[in-house]
Amino acid sequence: MELFSNLALGFATAATVYNLTYCFVGVFLGTFIGVLPGVGPLAAVAMLLPVSFYLPPETALVMLAGVYYGAEYGGSIASILLNIPGTPSASVTCLDGYPMARDGRAGVALFSTAIASFFGAIFGVVVMVLLSPALAEFALLFGPAEYFAVMVLGLVAASVVSTSGALRGVMMVCLGILLGTVGVDINSGETRFVVGMPELRDGVSLVVVAMGLFGISEVMVSARGATRSYATERISMSKFLPTRAESLRSIGPAIRGSAVGSFFGTLPGTGQTVASFVGYALEKRISPRGDKFGTGQIEGVVVPEAANNAAAQTAFIPTLTLGIPGSTTMALMLGALMIHGITPGPRLISEHPELFWGLIVSFLFGNLFLLILNIPLIGLWVRLLRVPHYYLYPTVVVLICVGVYSIDNSIFDIWMTLAFGVLGYVLRLFRFEPAPLLIGFVLGPMMEEFFRRAMLLSRGDPMVFLERPGSAALLGVATILLLATAIPRRYLPWSRTA
Amino acid sequence: MRRDRLISQVGPALMLLVGLAFVVGSTTTLELGSARRMGPGAFPALVGGLLSVLALATLIRNVRQPMEWDQPDPISVLAVSGGVIAFAFLTPLLGVLPAVVVSVLTTSSAVPQFRWSGRITLAICVSVAVWLVFVKGLGIPLTTIRGL
Numbered sequence: 001m002e003l004f005s006n007l008a009l010g011f012a013t014a015a016t017v018y019n020l021t022y023c024f025v026g027v028f029l030g031t032f033i034g035v036l037p038g039v040g041p042l043a044a045v046a047m048l049l050p051v052s053f054y055l056p057p058e059t060a061l062v063m064l065a066g067v068y069y070g071a072e073y074g075g076s077i078a079s080i081l082l083n084i085p086g087t088p089s090a091s092v093t094c095l096d097g098y099p100m101a102r103d104g105r106a107g108v109a110l111f112s113t114a115i116a117s118f119f120g121a122i123f124g125v126v127v128m129v130l131l132s133p134a135l136a137e138f139a140l141l142f143g144p145a146e147y148f149a150v151m152v153l154g155l156v157a158a159s160v161v162s163t164s165g166a167l168r169g170v171m172m173v174c175l176g177i178l179l180g181t182v183g184v185d186i187n188s189g190e191t192r193f194v195v196g197m198p199e200l201r202d203g204v205s206l207v208v209v210a211m212g213l214f215g216i217s218e219v220m221v222s223a224r225g226a227t228r229s230y231a232t233e234r235i236s237m238s239k240f241l242p243t244r245a246e247s248l249r250s251i252g253p254a255i256r257g258s259a260v261g262s263f264f265g266t267l268p269g270t271g272q273t274v275a276s277f278v279g280y281a282l283e284k285r286i287s288p289r290g291d292k293f294g295t296g297q298i299e300g301v302v303v304p305e306a307a308n309n310a311a312a313q314t315a316f317i318p319t320l321t322l323g324i325p326g327s328t329t330m331a332l333m334l335g336a337l338m339i340h341g342i343t344p345g346p347r348l349i350s351e352h353p354e355l356f357w358g359l360i361v362s363f364l365f366g367n368l369f370l371l372i373l374n375i376p377l378i379g380l381w382v383r384l385l386r387v388p389h390y391y392l393y394p395t396v397v398v399l400i401c402v403g404v405y406s407i408d409n410s411i412f413d414i415w416m417t418l419a420f421g422v423l424g425y426v427l428r429l430f431r432f433e434p435a436p437l438l439i440g441f442v443l444g445p446m447m448e449e450f451f452r453r454a455m456l457l458s459r460g461d462p463m464v465f466l467e468r469p470g471s472a473a474l475l476g477v478a479t480i481l482l483l484a485t486a487i488p489r490r491y492l493p494w495s496r497t498a
Numbered sequence: 499m500r501r502d503r504l505i506s507q508v509g510p511a512l513m514l515l516v517g518l519a520f521v522v523g524s525t526t527t528l529e530l531g532s533a534r535r536m537g538p539g540a541f542p543a544l545v546g547g548l549l550s551v552l553a554l555a556t557l558i559r560n561v562r563q564p565m566e567w568d569q570p571d572p573i574s575v576l577a578v579s580g581g582v583i584a585f586a587f588l589t590p591l592l593g594v595l596p597a598v599v600v601s602v603l604t605t606s607s608a609v610p611q612f613r614w615s616g617r618i619t620l621a622i623c624v625s626v627a628v629w630l631v632f633v634k635g636l637g638i639p640l641t642t643i644r645g646l
Binding site for chain 2: 051054164167168170171174175177178181185187188190192193216219220221223224388390391393394395397398399400401402405406409411414415417418421422425426427428429430431432444448451452455456459460461462
C-alpha cells in the first residue's frame with residue numbers, strides 16, 4: 001500500500017527528537033496564545049516567521065502549524081471559563097461552555113472540549129490523508145489559465161468573508177497584489193516601483209507586511225483598552241469526567257461536528273469560525289434536546305470544538321495541494337514555504353513527500369501533546385488569565401522588532417514594519433480589514449506569472465479564461481460568490497445563531 | 499455631520515490614489531508589452547485600474563450611505579510607534595538589549611494603569627527573554643550590547 005509507505009516516511013520525519021521538540025513548542029505556544037484573548041494565532045504565526053528562517057522547512061512548518069491548531073484548543077479555555085472567546089472560532093463554545101462553568105462543571109466542559117477537539121482534529125487529519133493526494137493529482141491537469149482562475153476564486157472567497165463587505169475586501173486584495181509587484185520582475189528583470197529605495201529590489205518582505213499589519217496595528221488598536229485581568233471569580237475544578245449518559249450522547253455530535261468542520265475547512269475563505277457556527281446550528285436543529293442548547297449542554301461544546309479543530313486540519317488541504325491558502329494564517333504558512341524556496345502547488349506532495357507526510361504525522365503527535373498537555377495544565381492556563389493583560393502588548397511590540405531585525409540585521413525593515421503598522425491602523429479605522437491584503441500579497445506574484453503564461457499560450461487572447469471549461473467553471477463560481485454577498489447577512493445561517 | 503461624511507471618504511480616496519499611482523507608474527516608467535507578451539507594467543496597470551474603479555464606486559456609494567469609521571487614538575499610536583522608533587534608533591547605537599528596554603518602557607506608556615515598577619520589571623524580563631531565546635537558544639548573531 002502506497003499510503004502506508006507514505007505514512008512510514010512521515011513517521012520517520014516527524015518522530016525525530018528535533019521535530020517533536022519543535023512540534024511541542026508550537027502547540028504549547030499555540031495554546032498559550034489561544035488562551036489569551038487579544039493576540040490570535042495569526043499574530044503568533046507572524047511573529048514566529050523570522051524564527052522559522054533558522055529551521056529546516058519541515059521543522060518550521062511543523063512548529064507554525066502547531067501554533068495554529070494549538071490555538072484552537074486554547075481558545076476554548078477562555079470561552080468556557082470567562083465567556084470571552086480566546087480565538088474567534090471559539091465564540092460558539094461560549095454559548096454552552098460558560099453556563100456549564102457557572103454550574104460548577106467547568107472541569108467537565110474543559111475535559112469534553114479537549115476530547116472533542118482531539119477527535120475532530122484526528123478526523124480532519126484522516127480526511128486530509130485520503131483527499132490530498134487525489135486532489136493534487138487532479139490539479140496536475142491544470143494549465144496556467146486554470147491556476148489563475150483557482151487563485152481568483154481563492155481571493156474572492158477571502159474578500160467575501162470580510163465583515164465590512166466584499167467590495168472593500170476585493171480592494172484590499174488588489175492593494176496586496178500591487179504591493180507584491182514591488183521589486184524585480186522575474187520575467188523581464190526590470191525593477192518595478194522601488195521609488196529610489198535599493199532595499200526594495202527584492203520586494204517587500206512578507207514578514208514585514210505580516211508583522212506590521214497584524215502585529216503593530218493590532219497592538220495600536222487594543223493596547224489602550226487593556227483590562228487588568230480577566231479571571232475574577234474562582235472556578236471549581238473538582239470534577240472532570242462527564243457522566244456516562246453525557247459521554248454516550250456526545251458521540252453523534254462529535255462525528256457530525258467533525259464532518260461539518262472538515263467540509264468547511266477545505267473551502268477557501270470560510271475556515272473554523274464558520275465551521276463551528278454551522279456545526280452548532282445544524283446540531284441544534286437535529287438534536288432532540290436542541291431547545292435546551294445554550295443552557296450548558298455538553299453537545300453544545302462538543303460540536304463546535306470538533307468542528308473547528310477538524311477545519312483547522314483540513315484547511316491545509318487546499319494550501320498544500322493547490323497552493324491556495326484558504327485563510328490568512330494559511331497564507332503565512334505558504335509564505336514560510338516560499339521563504340525556504342519550496343513552491344507550493346500540486347507538485348509539492350511528489351517533490352517533497354517528507355515535508356507533506358511529515359507534517360501530517362506531526363499533526364497526530366501535536367494533537368496527542370495537546371490532549372496530554374491540556375488536562376493537567378488547565379490550572380496553569382487559568383492562572384495565566386489572572387496576569388494583567390497589558391503586560392502582553394509591549395512584549396509583542398518588542399518581539400516583533402527583534403524578530404524582524406534578526407532576519408537581515410536591517411533597520412530599514414523595522415521602519416517598513418512601522419509603516420505597515422500605521423497603514424494597517426489607518427485602514428482599520430476606515431473599516432478596511434487587512435486580512436485579504438495579505439492573501440493578495442502572497443498570491444499576487446504567482447497570479448501574475450500564471451496570467452502572463454496563459455496569455456502567452458493563447459497568443460494574447462483573453463478569452464482563454466472563459467473557453468477552457470475548468471477555468472470558466474472556477475471563474476463562474478467566483479462570480480456567483482461575489483453576487484451572493486449582495487444577499488443581506490441576516491439570511492445566512494451562521495449569523496442567526498450569534 | 500458633514501465633516502464626518504467627508505472623513506468617511508478618506509479611506510476610499512486613499513485607495514483611489516494608490517490605484518492611480520500604480521496605473522500611472524506602470525504606464526509611464528515600465529514596458530506594457532503586447533497582449534501576447536506582456537511587459538512588466540501590464541499586470542500592475544490592470545490591477546491598479548481595477549482598484550481605482552472599485553475605489554471610485556465606493557466613493558460614489560459612500561455619498562448616499564457613508565461607511566462608519568472609528569476615532570483614532572493618538573496616544574496609542576504614538577506610544578507604539580515610539581517603541582518601534584526607539585528600537586530602530588538605539589539598536590545601531592547601543593545594541594539590541596538596551597533598545598529592547600527603552601522600547602518596552604516607551605510602548606507601555608500607552609497603558610494608563612501601568613505602574614513604573616511594573617514597566618521596569620517587564621523591560622528587564624523581556625530583555626532577558628530576548629537574550630535567552632534569540633541569542634542563546636537560536637544562536638542568531640545579534641549585537642547584544644555595543645562595546646561589550
